[in-house]
Amino acid sequence: xxxxxxxxxxxxxxxxxxxxxxxxxxxxxxxxxxxxxxxxxxxxxxxxxxxxxxxxxxxxxxxxxxxxxxxxxxxxxxxxxxxxxxxxxxxxxxxxxxxxxxxxxxxxxxxxxxxxxxxxxxxxxxxxxxxxxxxxxxxxxxxxxxxxxxxxxxxxxxxxxxxxxxxxxxxxxxxxxxxxxxxxxxxxxxxxxxxxxxxxxxxxxxxxxxxxxxxxxxxxxxxxxxxxxxxxxxxxxxxxxxxxxxxxxxxxxxxxxxxxxxxxxxxxxxxxxxxxxxxxxxxxxxxxxxxxxxxxxxxxxxxxxxxxxxxxxxxxxxxxxxxxxxxxxxxxxxxxxxxxxxxxxxxxxxxx
Numbered sequence: 001x002x003x004x005x006x007x008x009x010x011x012x013x014x015x016x017x018x019x020x021x022x023x024x025x026x027x028x029x030x031x032x033x034x035x036x037x038x039x040x041x042x043x044x045x046x047x048x049x050x051x052x053x054x055x056x057x058x059x060x061x062x063x064x065x066x067x068x069x070x071x072x073x074x075x076x077x078x079x080x081x082x083x084x085x086x087x088x089x090x091x092x093x094x095x096x097x098x099x100x101x102x103x104x105x106x107x108x109x110x111x112x113x114x115x116x117x118x119x120x121x122x123x124x125x126x127x128x129x130x131x132x133x134x135x136x137x138x139x140x141x142x143x144x145x146x147x148x149x150x151x152x153x154x155x156x157x158x159x160x161x162x163x164x165x166x167x168x169x170x171x172x173x174x175x176x177x178x179x180x181x182x183x184x185x186x187x188x189x190x191x192x193x194x195x196x197x198x199x200x201x202x203x204x205x206x207x208x209x210x211x212x213x214x215x216x217x218x219x220x221x222x223x224x225x226x227x228x229x230x231x232x233x234x235x236x237x238x239x240x241x242x243x244x245x246x247x248x249x250x251x252x253x254x255x256x257x258x259x260x261x262x263x264x265x266x267x268x269x270x271x272x273x274x275x276x277x278x279x280x281x282x283x284x285x286x287x288x289x290x291x292x293x294x295x296x297x298x299x300x301x302x303x304x305x306x307x308x309x310x311x312x313x314x315x316x317x318x319x320x321x322x323x324x325x326x327x328x329x330x331x332x333x334x335x336x337x338x339x340x341x342x343x344x345x346x347x348x349x350x351x352x
């Protein structure tokens with residue numbers, strides 16, 4: 001991170017609560033009808049969303065990646081449709097954010113931040129695109145639809161029987177993971193964003209899939225071993241673990257010995273684990289954009305330890321798919337767009 005980017009980011013973070021309140025106050029002045037449309041709870045939600053926007057802006061600026069903030073606006077506009085918040089409402093919120101930051105930041109800080117806001121405004125000025133179902137692109141589309149349908153009906157045992165039947169019928173585990181589990185999780189995220197699933201339903205589906213994955217665990221070791229070791233961790237407070245669990249299992253299927261240490265692992269114990277297990281690759285998962293800075297900090301700590309010198313670091317998750325060059329900005333050795341690509345990339349890295 002450049003000194004200027006760090007200073008501008010810190011200025012926004014230090015004044016986050018005040019800035020958010022000023023932005024919302026200005027928006028309600030410009031749109032007096034908002035109070036009648038959404039009431040007191042609407043005002044609180046607008047304030048909460050504005051704070052999140054500031055967090056995403058800070059992360060985007062600190063990593064010098066305008067794509068992170070503008071893509072967040074794309075995601076947010078689709079999410080807010082279900083709450084009757086229009087693109088115009090969000091656009092005005094961004095104009096108010098621009099106005100308030102222009103008044104309260106130092107000139108050089110604002111000049112650095114302003115292009116990121118301009119990029120977001122340009123993004124909001126384009127037509128919203130709703131993504132198609134992820135199941136349409138699955139090589140096992142019929143099975144994936146049946147599986148997700150059972151989960152959405154709360155039929156976990158039926159979903160389990162379906163998967164075990166596919167295993168007994170000879171469907172490769174990698175196909176089940178990539179084309180059913182992975183694609184259905186993508187679809188669950190899409191349906192939640194569109195307001196077609198509750199948070200409770202999303203959590204149930206993810207928990208059920210994790211349970212079914214555990215039933216497949218004994219099948220992961222029927223392949224020849226490569227003698228390579230992977231340690232996998234979610235950065236910081238990330239609670240979206242299922243994606244990395246899938247990645248880890250795919251590595252096992254491809255002959256790697258894996259050690260999944262999960263989320264909320266302090267840096268010190270994680271580094272000790274890398275040494276104790278003799279890791280060849282550290283895989284770091286990050287789902288939330290405002291946690292990418294933690295990925296960079298973790299990598300820097302690993303790099304500082306001379307005993308970890310030969311360990312290759314692979315990153316993945318939503319923010320890295322948004323900005324294909326982001327992995328370089330956090331000083332990783334590479335990134336994988338999905339589980340299959342991660343295995344291929346790790347193989348390349350360990351051959352160097």
